[in-house]
Amino acid sequence: MNCRYVQSRLSAYLDFELSGDEQQLIRSHLEECIECSCEFESLRRTKQLLRQMPIVKPRTGPEQVLLRVRQAQPATPRPAWGIRWHPPRAWQYAGGFALAAAILFWGRSADTETSPMTTASPTTSYFTPASNSLLPTVAPELSAVYRPYAPNLFRRTAYPMTEPSLLPSVSYPMDPMLGYQPVSEWNSIPSQPKFIETPR
Amino acid sequence: MTHTAVAQSMDDRLQREFDELVYRHYQQAYNLAYRLTGNAADAEDLVQEAFLRAYRFFERYDRSMPFMNWFSRILTNLYIDEYRRRGRLRTVSIDEVYSGEDGEEGTTMDLPDTAPNPLELALSNEYIHAIHEGLQYLSPEFRIAVILADLEGYSYEEIAEITKTSIGTVRSRIHRGRKQLRDQIKKRHPNLFERGDLK
Numbered sequence: 001m002n003c004r005y006v007q008s009r010l011s012a013y014l015d016f017e018l019s020g021d022e023q024q025l026i027r028s029h030l031e032e033c034i035e036c037s038c039e040f041e042s043l044r045r046t047k048q049l050l051r052q053m054p055i056v057k058p059r060t061g062p063e064q065v066l067l068r069v070r071q072a073q074p075a076t077p078r079p080a081w082g083i084r085w086h087p088p089r090a091w092q093y094a095g096g097f098a099l100a101a102a103i104l105f106w107g108r109s110a111d112t113e114t115s116p117m118t119t120a121s122p123t124t125s126y127f128t129p130a131s132n133s134l135l136p137t138v139a140p141e142l143s144a145v146y147r148p149y150a151p152n153l154f155r156r157t158a159y160p161m162t163e164p165s166l167l168p169s170v171s172y173p174m175d176p177m178l179g180y181q182p183v184s185e186w187n188s189i190p191s192q193p194k195f196i197e198t199p200r
Numbered sequence: 201m202t203h204t205a206v207a208q209s210m211d212d213r214l215q216r217e218f219d220e221l222v223y224r225h226y227q228q229a230y231n232l233a234y235r236l237t238g239n240a241a242d243a244e245d246l247v248q249e250a251f252l253r254a255y256r257f258f259e260r261y262d263r264s265m266p267f268m269n270w271f272s273r274i275l276t277n278l279y280i281d282e283y284r285r286r287g288r289l290r291t292v293s294i295d296e297v298y299s300g301e302d303g304e305e306g307t308t309m310d311l312p313d314t315a316p317n318p319l320e321l322a323l324s325n326e327y328i329h330a331i332h333e334g335l336q337y338l339s340p341e342f343r344i345a346v347i348l349a350d351l352e353g354y355s356y357e358e359i360a361e362i363t364k365t366s367i368g369t370v371r372s373r374i375h376r377g378r379k380q381l382r383d384q385i386k387k388r389h390p391n392l393f394e395r396g397d398l399k
Contacts, residue, residue, distance in 0.1 A: 011375035015349065017356045042393050046382040049331055049392065050350035055227070056234045058244065062226035065248055066219060069255045 250275040334384035342377030
């Protein structure tokens with residue numbers, strides 16, 4: 001422990017703001033080192049002088065402050081997340097519609113012959129009847145099959161199972177190692193749950 | 201009870217709480233502001249402004265924290281802002297002869313009445329002025345740290361919280377501030393640092 005280190009910590013030592021060990025080390029150094037103890041003494045005296053400074057009395061009372069405070073309005077409380085609610089602006093409506101449209105049209109790209117971006121018109125929505133000429137005519141029976149409106153990217157999905165499990169009486173075919181449907185099969189038809197007979 | 205009536209009674213409750221806090225801490229707040237700014241007029245403005253801001257954001261006051269800790273943060277922040285806005289704080293010498301607004305000259309500055317508490321008479325006025333002026337020589341960050349530690353008696357942890365810095369920074373500011381202050385006082389009153397008890 002050198003003097004330079006000790007002198008940098010003298011104020012903290014004076015205020016008892018060091019750990020017990022450090023406090024002890026500096027105390028033992030001060031007993032030996034004249035220079036450091038002189039420095040410490042002057043700092044102690046400075047603190048002592050400051051502590052003896054009188055409390056200054058204000059010329060006016062708190063009434064003056066309160067009088068001005070009465071005229072001021074308190075700030076309206078803000079919610080914790082720091083955003084004030086307001087009715088949606090026009091661009092926010094537009095953004096909302098765009099987002100909803102994007103979600104609705106997500107799964108359609110493989111169904112139609114052309115990209116949904118180029119054929120985006122009210123007639124290509126899911127609410128159009130099956131007789132719409134834009135729907136695929138290659139396999140008409142498929143268009144009657146249920147398709148999810150917004151296939152979730154992380155949807156747990158059906159996947160051909162190698163062998164039926166015996167434990168549950170109703171088993172959904174699923175590859176336990178895969179978990180998620182491969183991208184290439186996002187638009188494939190989910191297979192129906194299989195009902196398996198279990199021995200009683 | 202309607203919603204507005206509920207809000208009104210809530211406001212009244214907060215208002216009463218705030219009034220009570222102002223009455224209880226006004227003296228201490230003024231003292232802090234006076235030591236920071238170095239003169240009564242600026243101290244009054246600073247305290248006024250700080251209480252006004254405290255009132256405006258009273259909703260955000262966390263009751264688990266002592267009011268003065270929260271308020272000191274507001275006051276010191278305001279002081280730093282004001283200091284930076286002015287570029288360099290106008291320091292007024294106590295002994296300086298100044299001219300009042302109505303043109304009368306030759307009067308010296310009227311100092312606020314210091315408490316004639318017999319316990320505080322240990323320091324003569326001359327020494328008090330020397331220390332007070334010495335404080336004005338410090339940079340605002342050092343001055344805030346030294347005043348909060350030695351005049352207000354806050355712990356390093358509390359000062360770090362008030363000034364939003366680390367304890368290491370607080371420790372260094374207090375140390376360097378005290379050393380600068382000591383050198384300033386020593387210049388004018390070396391006898392204060394002679395061995396022996398304070399006179």
